Amino acid sequence: MDIVAVINYKGGVGKTTVTSNVAAELAFRGKKVLLIDTDAQASLTFSFITPDKWDKDYKDSMTIKSWFDAISQGSEPPPLADFVITPAAANSVVKLHGGRIDLICSHLGLINVDLELATLLGGANLNQSKKNYIKVHGKLRAAVAHLAATSDYDLVLIDCPPNFNIVTKNAILASEKILIPAKPDFLSTLGIDYLHRSVKELVNDFNEYAELDKNTEPVDPQILGVVFTMIQITSGKPIAAQRQFISQTKRLGVNTFTEYFRENKTIFADAPQNLRPVVLNRYSPGTHSDVVKEIEKFVTEFSAAL
Amino acid sequence: MIKTEKDLVAVIRRLAEALESLSGEDLSKLCDPAYTLEIKATRRRSKDAPPVGHSAVSVEQILDQLASVSTRDEAQSLLDLSALSKKQLEPIARKLDIPIVKIDKAEALRDKIVEATVGARIRSQTIQGTRTS
Numbered sequence: 477m478d479i480v481a482v483i484n485y486k487g488g489v490g491k492t493t494v495t496s497n498v499a500a501e502l503a504f505r506g507k508k509v510l511l512i513d514t515d516a517q518a519s520l521t522f523s524f525i526t527p528d529k530w531d532k533d534y535k536d537s538m539t540i541k542s543w544f545d546a547i548s549q550g551s552e553p554p555p556l557a558d559f560v561i562t563p564a565a566a567n568s569v570v571k572l573h574g575g576r577i578d579l580i581c582s583h584l585g586l587i588n589v590d591l592e593l594a595t596l597l598g599g600a601n602l603n604q605s606k607k608n609y610i611k612v613h614g615k616l617r618a619a620v621a622h623l624a625a626t627s628d629y630d631l632v633l634i635d636c637p638p639n640f641n642i643v644t645k646n647a648i649l650a651s652e653k654i655l656i657p658a659k660p661d662f663l664s665t666l667g668i669d670y671l672h673r674s675v676k677e678l679v680n681d682f683n684e685y686a687e688l689d690k691n692t693e694p695v696d697p698q699i700l701g702v703v704f705t706m707i708q709i710t711s712g713k714p715i716a717a718q719r720q721f722i723s724q725t726k727r728l729g730v731n732t733f734t735e736y737f738r739e740n741k742t743i744f745a746d747a748p749q750n751l752r753p754v755v756l757n758r759y760s761p762g763t764h765s766d767v768v769k770e771i772e773k774f775v776t777e778f779s780a781a782l
Numbered sequence: 783m784i785k786t787e788k789d790l791v792a793v794i795r796r797l798a799e800a801l802e803s804l805s806g807e808d809l810s811k812l813c814d815p816a817y818t819l820e821i822k823a824t825r826r827r828s829k830d831a832p833p834v835g836h837s838a839v840s841v842e843q844i845l846d847q848l849a850s851v852s853t854r855d856e857a858q859s860l861l862d863l864s865a866l867s868k869k870q871l872e873p874i875a876r877k878l879d880i881p882i883v884k885i886d887k888a889e890a891l892r893d894k895i896v897e898a899t900v901g902a903r904i905r906s907q908t909i910q911g912t913r914t915s
Contacts, residue, residue, distance in 0.1 A: 669910050673909060717881055720880050720898060724902045
């Protein structure tokens with residue numbers, strides 16, 4: 477089972493679009509994929525289930541917030557499997573091909589969980605503080621490892637918020653690999669550098685403190701690379717204004733995927749409302765069909781990189 | 783800088799030549815106080831000057847040199863010393879995928895090249911905390 481965090485320090489880069497479409501395409505190819513939405517905006521969650529269903533059936537006890545709440549309250553959280561749902565609309569397509577998309581929903585109140593988890597940090601002395609750090613930051617890692625041993629998933633994709641709070645750190649530490657969606661513009665490419673730095677510091681801290689705890693293995697999440705999103709195509713290639721940032725990122729030595737996600741408001745704007753990622757839709761030959769083909773090509777490249 | 787009487791004569795002769803080449807309309811503008819007068823000197827391309835577009839090798843050489851400098855000032859000096867014209871800077875900019883706007887002057891292109899190479903590296907190292915000043 478591969479565990480991949482999808483994150484960029486910059487918001488609005490198409491992270492949820494990438495996550496949902498990669499999961500859908502892989503499930504369409506017969507894979508079992510689990511999505512964990514750790515972004516309090518819950519965009520990924522609402523790409524697969526309606527807000528009213530979430531409110532009625534899942535909000536109170538079936539979200540990643542409920543799982544973290546158990547930790548905040550000082551108790552051992554239940555297995556992650558207890559929080560998994562199988563969204564109907566997307567699965568009605570992928571199950572015909574032997575695949576499955578499961579989801580652990582997010583919660584709009586997840587933003588407050590960080591404050592509660594932060595109260596568990598600290599300690600009477602430095603050693604105690606370090607042990608508490610491991611305990612708080614390594615919880616999701618342990619839970620995902622348990623899930624890997626007890627489930628049939630081929631891939632877990634963790635959709636992370638554009639910050640580096642305790643929940644996000646849990647997600648990064650739980651992952652073996654990191655996928656960075658980025659728009660090829662000035663600020664989004666700065667977000668890639670912020671992320672590199674933050675991941676490096678997090679891994680160093682965790683591994684230093686992990687030496688004190690014989691039950692905790694060191695971590696080494698690898699950055700898979702950057703997938704460029706919201707690409708505007710003219711004459712069969714990205715427009716010059718975007719090409720310069722793609723080239724610049726490559727020159728800085730960052731691994732980048734060749735395939736990309738194209739900008740297309742017509743099909744991406746209402747896809748979440750239909751609860752089916754665009755890659756599962758069939759379009760007549762033309763631009764829309766090309767967008768889907770490009771996503772399929774990216775997923776092939778992504779799978780090879782795992 | 784004018785140092786001798788001979789230099790002064792040469793300057794006046796060139797001014798006279800420039801005036802001679804003006805159209806009647808332009809000459810009447812010179813007499814009209816509503817117009818201001820501005821003298822602009824443009825470098826003339828000699829027959830021995832390197833061909834427009836520079837060879838692919840020299841573009842690579844300049845990019846290699848830019849990769850080895852560590853400050854924007856060093857990069858600017860490098861491009862200044864090379865005294866590249868706009869036409870010679872354009873293939874370098876194209877190689878870097880920098881959008882070229884027609885109204886860009888050589889100076890603007892130089893700035894864009896510096897920012898896309900050394901500038902980008904400095905920004906990245908600064909944010910990642912790996913830059914040593």
